[in-house]
Every structure is written in structure tokens, then in C-alpha cells.
Amino acid sequence: MAAVVLVAAPASGQGKTTVACALARLHARRGARVRAFKCGPDFLDPQWLALASGASVDTLDLWINGEADCAARLAQAAAEAELVVVEGVMGLHDGEPSAADLAQRFGLPVLAVIDAAKMAATFGALVHGLRSWRELPWAGVLANRVGGARHAAMLQAALPPEAGWAGALPADGRFALPERHLGLSAAGELPDALARLDAAADALASTPLGARALADWPQWVPPPVAAPAAPHRRLDGRRIAVAHDAAFAFVYPANLQTLHALGAETVFFSPLAGDALPDCDAVWLPGGYPELHAEALAARRDLAAQLAAHLAADRPVWAECGGMMALAETLVDGQGRQHRLWGLLPGRAVLGQRVAALGPHRLVFGRGELRGHSFHWSRFETGLVAALHTEPARAGAGLPLPPGEPVYELGALKASWFHPWFASSPELTARLFSPGALA
Template structure:
């Protein structure tokens, strides 16, 4: 039976991804089969977890996925792995649903990672609150960014035995994973990414946590494995060309699997590498960082022409977030420079200085509900009227409801800031890749 742990923290920026990835790397290179997941919607942390574990990383969100989908993914992982690692999101109790909700629902023991750089006895109070505020299965605590052995001893002394002291990682900038707007830099962008993971895995191996055998982890009973019902083959015989490179990197592996289960063939091309649009029935331009590669993308007049001809022939294009930005007439980057882009959508995408939208959303159409999320710093100034809008999943008491995200349609082209989770409504996901209107 697989061991399992949910790596959480009191807040963002404490080192969850570093520790979860190091734990995966430590056990994977020792020969254990490791499956990793990310709690909540995220495209960047999973890249590090995938590099560390050697396998695909899916999201687990009780609202976006739904409870049954989360259970099925955990059940399948438990069949194949010796260790299942789930990285939490934000702070342990942040969000609706939170990482704590996921841990409690599936009995996942929680490992708390705490940045202890500027504390001593208060460390014990924080651990006590995380562990006891609500009843959660518990795996222990690891102190991060610790100043030295004396500091570590003070932190350990602040804990009762039942808190599960797992040791500490030193305050070493070499362990840090680089960040930019939207989150961590992608693992595939750094030539020394695996070396970074090995360095922190080596440090983790010296801790109590790192030396713990999998047989000594808290017991975990995974969900029952249920054979899924086959999806209707609504995309049978259709070929979908997917842009994939550093500018278009925000792709859930589970979304690709859903398209394939619907009968589609997926092929990949790189706009940054100069690839032509492959012969296809539909195109997917995922999110990513087109604003960081705007000059290179602006030079792809050939691809812009190919995409326009594809759309004008009545073949579908689905562009989400960064993919939509690349289709605009122009992008204004973080330095205020304007780059003329592909021009399939009227308007200009402008990179802002702060988050423009963040949160779970749903797209409701024709009795179906496609769930997902929105997270972007940019805005699109466009005269084109949206065909419809997504709906925010929740509202905050006392505050005006958050606006929905526009969904634009121009012929067979559909585009939005919205990042859908295709498995939440395969029928509506298939419609994104068909020329029919959503309006």
C-alpha cells in the first residue's frame, strides 16, 4: 500500500514546492515509484514535481475536478506508486476548498513546511495551530530557511513530541526556485533544474524526515478504485494541433488525456521554434508567457497567415489566456513596449503590474458546466463584444461579485482568459474544438 503526504504551509512562499519536489526526487532516485499531485489549479509547480517524480502531475481540486475525479486519480496513483505526494496551495486553510479540506476528505497526512528564518518559540505556536485548529491527519513538520544547528535546536525544543519534528533545511539561496509574475519559472527553462532538485534532496536526506522509511509513514487508506465510464467519442477522427513551448506552456496533462479519450489525435508544434501549423482540424493555443517572447512571436507572420486561413476555412481555434494574447493585434510588455502580433482578434493585450483576476470559474452553456480557473496579470482592450461570460464560482460576503471572464468568438475562433479543466465537462470541452458557436 502506498504511503501518502500532503505538503502544506501557513502561507505561500514558505517552500512547499521546494520540499515537495525534493521529497519526490529523494525517493524516486532511490528507486521508489512516486506519484505527485498539485492541490488547486497550477501550471508551474507541477513542472517541478514532474521533473522530480519522473511522472505526470495532475491537479486535485474538490470544486474544479469534483470529488469523484479527485478520488479516482488518487486511487489510480495508489495502485501504481509507493509514495503519493500532494503539494498544497497557499496556506493550509486558505481557499474554498482548501488543502485542509482535501487532506480531511481523503485522509492525507499533512506535512507542514514553515519558513522559520525569523522565529524561535513562536514556531511551536504556529505548528500547534496548524495541527489542532481542525482535526487533520498529521505527518509532521519541517523547518525551512534555518540559520544553523543552534537555531534548529531552539525550533525543535518548541514542539511537543506529537508534532513530529522532521528536521530542518538551511537558509541557502542555492535551494531557491526562481520566480516571476504568475509564479515559479518553469523547470524546463533552467538547464540546471535537476541539479537544483538534487541539491535540496541531498540536504533533505540528512533530516529526520528524509531518513524516514516509507513503511514508517502514517497509514493511509486510498479511495476505492472504480472503473471509469468511457467517454463518448465526440472528437473521433479529429486532429488537434497544440502549441507547446516556453510561450505556450500552460497545459494540463489531464486535458490532453481527455481530448484523446474523446477520440482526438493531438500533435504539437512550437511557434517559437518556427514550426508551421501542422495539418489539423482544430488548434489549441494554451496559456503561457507570450509577453516574454513577444518579439519572436511578432516575427511569425507566416504562422499568423496560416492560423487566419485555418479559421476562415471554418476550422476551430481555442485560445486560452496567453494564447488569446498572441492572437491580439498587439501586446504591450512589462517595459511598455508594443509588439504587433497575429491580429486574429481586434484589440491590444497589456501586461499589468499586479494580478488582474484570480479564482475559480465555470462556463455554463447548453445545460453543461465546464469548470476551471482564471489567473492573469494582463487585460485585453478590444472593441469585440464577448459572446458570453464565465461565472465566478463563489462570492465574498460584503463585496461586489467578481466579474466573469469574457469569452470571445470570431467565426470558428473562441478565446478567453478562462483555463478549463476538460474532464469536468468533456461534452463542452469538445465543443471548444468544433466550429459551432457558443452564443
């Protein structure tokens, strides 16, 4: 058993990532074994949570993962750690499924983080609504971006004792986490990333929440779960080269685990560092930020030739989102500059000024489905006809379904904006990295 808390908020931008990381970092520094999760599909917040906790971070989504997968990952973490921190997504009740759905399904106590910079007594009304709208396990409330001790006292006075005042954090640039398109900046790109987390942990230590010993927290009892069946080793003996650097950073640790469970060996290479394509049976070009590194990627004509030879030998390449952009003939960055990219996929990738697609999707082929999500600002202009399209999972009440994402097949190359969660169907995952068409 372990202490478990789900850090949520009434909306995005309230500071829940900072607080979740501060809590994980504070107790990791004190010598506790800490595990962290992110609610909903996300590649960036987990990087910060991993830095704070010192352990790999998985995402939890009741639809994409499925309840059994979420339950198994939570139970394993609770068996290994003394503290499990789950960071919510958007507002507490936003999305289908929401962070509140996850809390209710597994009995995860909710710590609400509220940006109280411009409120006083209304803080109490907001907390009352979050607590009472649905019956959720409750851990307390932390006021963020507070103006000082007097402001904090006013906020605390607006709460009944049962609301669980957890303290207040000031607005402080020392532990602000910078953002850009797609979300937070990647933790690995900031030389002072750990210093920011330490500053946040120091501030949290002076609050009632930070002063509370883990032994005094309620211990979470995980629901009984059956161990997931090991997949058939359909990739036994196969070597998969995975691009991994600042341009190709969007890799779920769980996806690598699924490839290994299928019998594959994975080897990383960095296009930005000048690495040659390793000797391999298949290639995975994950998502990331090729648009921020277009000039350096454009210079890798040698790697483009190696990938072309790999494909000519009928060896598979799976390219998702940013990985697909790198294979385009041209990439247009945020300043409108055109870069000649690797030219293995006819078309032009253009970075837009707003979100082009966002939401959960499934890819149905064979006798099953791969679940995952789509989130990109760019568009792909091509004359290619898609071999398949993903199916959006939902639209929201009264809204039309968004379009599915195209999946292109060109010889041994498969590419899409779609980010699959490999554990949702190991069998279909194996087909992404095996010769032969999906359609």
C-alpha cells in the same frame, strides 16, 4: 497502497514547493515509484514536481475537478506508486476549497513546512494552531530556512513529541526556486533545474524525514471509487494541433487525456521554433508567456497567415489566456513596448503590473458547465462584444463576486482568459474544438 503526504504551510512563500520536490526527488533517486499532485489550479509548480518525481503531475481541486475525479486520480496513483506527494496551495486553510479540505476529505497526512528564520518558541505556537484548529491527519512539521544546529534545537524544543519533528532545512541559494510574475519560473527554462532539486534532496536526506524509509510510513488506504465513465467519442478521427513551447506552456496533462478519450489525435507544434501549422481539424493555443517572447512571435507572419487560412476554412481555434494574447493585433509587454502580433482577434493585450484576475470560474453553455480558473496580469482592450461570460465560483465571506471572464467568438475562433479543466465536461470540451458557435 502507498505512503501519502500533503505538504502544506501557514502561508505562501514558506518553501512547500521546494520541500515537496525534494521529498519526491529523494525517493525517486532511491528507486521508488513516486507520483505527485498539486492542490489547486497551477501550471508552474507541477512542472517542478514532474521533474522531481519523473512522472506526469495532475492538479487536485475539490470544486474544479470534483470529489470523484480527485478520488480516482489519488487512488490510481496510490495503486501505481510507493510514495504520493501532494503539494498544498497558499496557506493550509486558505481558499475554498483549501488544502485542509482536501486532507480532511481523503485522510491525507499533513506535513507542515514553516519558514522559521525569524522565530524560536513561537514556532511551537504556530504548529499547535495548525494541528488543533481543525482535526486533520498529521505527518509532522519541517522547519525551513533555519540558521544552524542551535536554532534547530530551539525550534524542536518548542514542540511536544506528538507534533512530529521532521527536521530542519537551512536557507540555501543552491536549491532556491526562482520566481517571476505568475509564480515560479518554469522548470524547463533553467539549465540547472535538476541540480537545484538534487541539492534540496541532499539537504532533506540528513533530516529525520529524509532518513525515514517508506516502509516505515503509514500506508494510505484510498476510499472506494467508481471508475469514471468513458466519454462519448465526439472528436473521433479529428486531429488537434496544440501549440507547445515556452510561450504556450500551460497545458494540463489531464486535458490532453480528455481529448484523447474523446477520440482526438493531438500533435504539438512550436511557434517559437518556427514550426508551420500542422495539417489539422482544430487548433489549441494554450496559455503561457507570449509577453516574454513577443518579438519572436511577432515575426511569425507566416504562421499568422496559416491560422487565418485555417479559420477561413471554418476550422476551429480555441485560444486561452496567453493564446488569446498572441492572436491580438498588438501586445504591450512589461516594458511598455508594443509588438504587432497575429491580428486575428481585434484588440490590444497589455501586460499589467499586478494580478488582474484570480479565482475559479465556470463556463455554462448547452446543458452543462465547464469548470476551471482564471489567473492573469494582462488586460485585453477590444471593441468585440463577448458572446458569453464565465461565472466566478465564489468571492469569499462578505466580498462581492468578481466579474466573469468574457468569451469571444469570431467565426470559428473562440478565445478567453478562462482556463478550463476539460475533464469537468468532456461533452462541452468537444464543442470548443468543433465547428459552430457556443452561444
